Amino acid sequence: MNMYRHHILELYKNPINKGRLVDETHTSTKSNPTCGDKIRISLIASNKIEDIRFSGEGCAISQAAASILTEHVKGKTINEIMKLDGDDMLELLGIEVAPMRLKCAMLALETLKKSLGDKNVRN
Amino acid sequence: MIRMHFPIINKEFSYLDNAATTQKPSQVIDAIKNYYEEHNANIDRGLYELSERASILFANARKTVEHFVNAERVIFTKNATEALNLVAYGLMKNLRKGDNIVTTVLEHHSNYLPWKILSEEKKVEFRVAGLKNEKLDEETFLSLIDKKTKVVTITYVSNSIGVKNNLTKLIPLIKKKSNAKIVVDATQAVSHFRVDMRELQADYLAFSGHKMYGPTGIGVLACTVKSLEELPKLFYGGGMVNSVTEKGIEYATDIKAFEAGTPNIAGAIGLAAAIDFIKRTGFVTIEENDSQLVSYAINEMNKIKGLRILGTNQVSTIGFVIESIHPHDLATILDSEKVAIRAGHHCAQPLINSLGLSATARISFGIYNNKEDIDRLILGLKKAIEVFA
Numbered sequence: 001m002n003m004y005r006h007h008i009l010e011l012y013k014n015p016i017n018k019g020r021l022v023d024e025t026h027t028s029t030k031s032n033p034t035c036g037d038k039i040r041i042s043l044i045a046s047n048k049i050e051d052i053r054f055s056g057e058g059c060a061i062s063q064a065a066a067s068i069l070t071e072h073v074k075g076k077t078i079n080e081i082m083k084l085d086g087d088d089m090l091e092l093l094g095i096e097v098a099p100m101r102l103k104c105a106m107l108a109l110e111t112l113k114k115s116l117g118d119k120n121v122r123n
Numbered sequence: 124m125i126r127m128h129f130p131i132i133n134k135e136f137s138y139l140d141n142a143a144t145t146q147k148p149s150q151v152i153d154a155i156k157n158y159y160e161e162h163n164a165n166i167d168r169g170l171y172e173l174s175e176r177a178s179i180l181f182a183n184a185r186k187t188v189e190h191f192v193n194a195e196r197v198i199f200t201k202n203a204t205e206a207l208n209l210v211a212y213g214l215m216k217n218l219r220k221g222d223n224i225v226t227t228v229l230e231h232h233s234n235y236l237p238w239k240i241l242s243e244e245k246k247v248e249f250r251v252a253g254l255k256n257e258k259l260d261e262e263t264f265l266s267l268i269d270k271k272t273k274v275v276t277i278t279y280v281s282n283s284i285g286v287k288n289n290l291t292k293l294i295p296l297i298k299k300k301s302n303a304k305i306v307v308d309a310t311q312a313v314s315h316f317r318v319d320m321r322e323l324q325a326d327y328l329a330f331s332g333h334k335m336y337g338p339t340g341i342g343v344l345a346c347t348v349k350s351l352e353e354l355p356k357l358f359y360g361g362g363m364v365n366s367v368t369e370k371g372i373e374y375a376t377d378i379k380a381f382e383a384g385t386p387n388i389a390g391a392i393g394l395a396a397a398i399d400f401i402k403r404t405g406f407v408t409i410e411e412n413d414s415q416l417v418s419y420a421i422n423e424m425n426k427i428k429g430l431r432i433l434g435t436n437q438v439s440t441i442g443f444v445i446e447s448i449h450p451h452d453l454a455t456i457l458d459s460e461k462v463a464i465r466a467g468h469h470c471a472q473p474l475i476n477s478l479g480l481s482a483t484a485r486i487s488f489g490i491y492n493n494k495e496d497i498d499r500l501i502l503g504l505k506k507a508i509e510v511f512a
Contacts, residue, residue, distance in 0.1 A: 059449035
């Protein structure tokens with residue numbers, strides 16, 4: 001049960017950076033069609049991420065990933081964020097993700113990139 | 124022992140996703156292998172003995188299917204989705220503004236989206252009956268049907284929550300209120316109890332081979348002679364014409380006009396073998412196994428705190444949720460305990476949303492499932508609750 005490590009379950013039950021910023025400058029919503037996971041990213045950024053929140057619902061993996069990612073990108077530049085890839089996300093999660101669940105793990109990162117205008121992210 | 128007939132089934136593993144696809148008995152696998160090894164040729168055109176043999180096997184497969192659901196005609200498709208789209212495109216062609224179509228919120232997307240999208244295009248009203256006490260609200264459903272209803276399309280058994288619609292009661296009542304064409308999605312029904320098209324008075328009936336112990340890539344659109352005549356041709360090509368000259372085209376008649384190109388011959392033969400398997404097993408045995416498993420599972424699941432079973436009077440599929448565990452997490456943990464279940468919206472999002480949920484877990488039984496499978500499931504569910512405690 002490598003996926004359900006303590007820190008993942010803890011963040012699922014008690015997420016961080018959950019909510020919505022009133023004066024958000026960027027936002028995007030994305031869902032995972034196979035399972036109904038849903039993430040909305042709300043952030044304030046000019047060059048750097050000044051503040052960020054997420055809202056949504058879904059499985060432990062998608063929701064814990066959103067907490068971890070939003071915490072990680074605070075203060076990072078948009079360029080730095082655009083360079084983050086799947087391997088970086090898995091490293092941040094610190095767990096082995098089963099192939100069938102990779103979409104759950106990547107949802108927050110894809111939503112974040114989409115909110116910053118990444119055209120490569122598919123809806 | 125029925126389990127012996129299924130090479131993939133073993134003691135170490137519980138396959139509880141039969142509503143998605145069933146496993147295949149040796150009889151079906153052998154029939155396909157035997158066809159390719161001994162009888163393979165294109166049908167209805169080769170002027171040699173081998174082609175004649177293949178043609179006879181294919182024609183016999185069609186007869187087996189016709190007899191199985193007591194249909195006047197059977198068109199082979201690639202699956203139930205294609206069959207339902209074929210009817211939807213065919214019937215919608217003649218609809219006018221002001222007409223309406225009636226369906227239910229229990230439908231799989233394959234019997235929902237074609238009608239919904241074509242309704243929008245045709246400016247035809249798309250009426251969807253909801254649930255009452257987690258089964259079809261029959262009163263509302265019937266109240267939606269009027270003289271302008273041109274199609275009523277309804278599932279026999281819900282793929283997500285296993286509820287069976289009482290079609291033998293409902294269809295005569297529909298017929299009293301309108302001349303609508305009756306389309307039945309029998310995908311989750313045909314391998315669990317006897318389906319008789321004439322008795323049902325359905326105009327069209329669709330199902331997939333792979334959910335009834337047959338191979339993938341073969342499905343069925345069964346219909347009456349009259350309802351077949353009302354379908355326009357959709358695909359053009361080989362096999363569906365008698366002659367093509369500069370002066371004009373003479374089309375093949377009857378079902379052949381709907382099966383352009385070389386059909387899935389091996390698939391049809393495999394499907395016929397699956398029907399033989401079902402007949403040999405017998406619906407008495409199948410229904411007894413289903414009902415024992417459903418009542419045992421529900422009884423055991425109800426002992427688990429925070430578990431909610433969806434729907435009622437399940438045939439062979441049980442939808443459920445567990446408080447504070449997402450169905451996907453549940454499925455992953457059960458997988459590590461060697462239990463395969465389905466999680467998500469089961470291609471029936473309108474239904475899942477109408478239950479106030481975004482995803483559910485689902486177990487569904489086949490003829491090889493037994494009480495040990497359910498015991499393993501229950502252990503897995505307890506493990507998941509422990510992990511998330």
